[in-house]
Amino acid sequence: MLYSVRMRAEKDSLHTSGAERIVEQEEVATVIQSLFSRSLEHSNGEPDSVTLTCRKLARAPVFIPALPVQEINLPDSLAARGFLAGILTSLELSPQPILDLFYSLQGMRGAVLLDVDRRQRLEPDQERGVRASNLDYAGEHGEQKNHFREALCLASKVAASPFIIGEICRSDDQDYTTGYFASRDRGYLRLSNLKDRGDRSGGRIFLFRGDPADVPACLDYLENQPVIVTPAAGDK
Numbered sequence: 001m002l003y004s005v006r007m008r009a010e011k012d013s014l015h016t017s018g019a020e021r022i023v024e025q026e027e028v029a030t031v032i033q034s035l036f037s038r039s040l041e042h043s044n045g046e047p048d049s050v051t052l053t054c055r056k057l058a059r060a061p062v063f064i065p066a067l068p069v070q071e072i073n074l075p076d077s078l079a080a081r082g083f084l085a086g087i088l089t090s091l092e093l094s095p096q097p098i099l100d101l102f103y104s105l106q107g108m109r110g111a112v113l114l115d116v117d118r119r120q121r122l123e124p125d126q127e128r129g130v131r132a133s134n135l136d137y138a139g140e141h142g143e144q145k146n147h148f149r150e151a152l153c154l155a156s157k158v159a160a161s162p163f164i165i166g167e168i169c170r171s172d173d174q175d176y177t178t179g180y181f182a183s184r185d186r187g188y189l190r191l192s193n194l195k196d197r198g199d200r201s202g203g204r205i206f207l208f209r210g211d212p213a214d215v216p217a218c219l220d221y222l223e224n225q226p227v228i229v230t231p232a233a234g235d236k
Helices: 025-040 077-090 095-102 147-159 212-224
Strands: 002-011 014-024 049-056 062-065 069-072 112-115 135-137 164-170 179-183 187-191 203-208 227-230
Touching: 002 025, 014 025, 014 135, 025 049, 062 147, 077 095, 077 179, 077 187, 095 112, 095 164, 095 203, 112 212, 135 147, 147 164, 147 179, 147 187, 147 227, 203 212
Parallel strands: 062 227, 069 187, 112 203, 135 227
Antiparallel strands: 002 014, 002 049, 164 179, 164 203, 179 187
8 A cells, every 4th residue: 555645844934845755554654754854954944834744545656767867067057047048949949938937936835837839827826836746766765855866756757748848947945056957858957056055946847838628637647646756777
């Protein structure tokens, strides 16, 4: 029997940390304690509230491989923004409005779901956003937060949707300055210096391409379909 265990922490009504696991029933108590302890030790500060939820999976998980990873070393945040603009241009998208939105994001629980052809946000609740959830990584888990592993897991699930042509993300962790662009075609591009240290802003955009009638299926997959990401060769 598999369960989804999720943690969300807030301070002054802003998101400070979050995580989730898919685990066997006998692991639930240990994982809840681990996630609670982690919420209290985040660099964004001790939270005012911590919400922990545990639900039995209603669907069988699907297994997908992790995206291949490429490290892109950029000298500063200005160069990183230029790199992202180049990727969006290569997708035949107008980069400026997408990046203006991306760099304005702060405190959202989920992601922006952006229709890139109609330039419309598709989230039913724009304050909440779309949460890519019900996911976990099949490799080993340590006690400490692993930004890279958790981001790769989420990005791999998102990229597997036939309606998502790419994702851009930067953490709202003020001490973590690495972000990424991810897609089925390009894999997971890990971008250094996507933000400046001490910057509390952050967020992600899922780049949607499809008909309006495809939106419910896309949302259902992102939020409800359990996915376990299998590690690449040589990873654990």
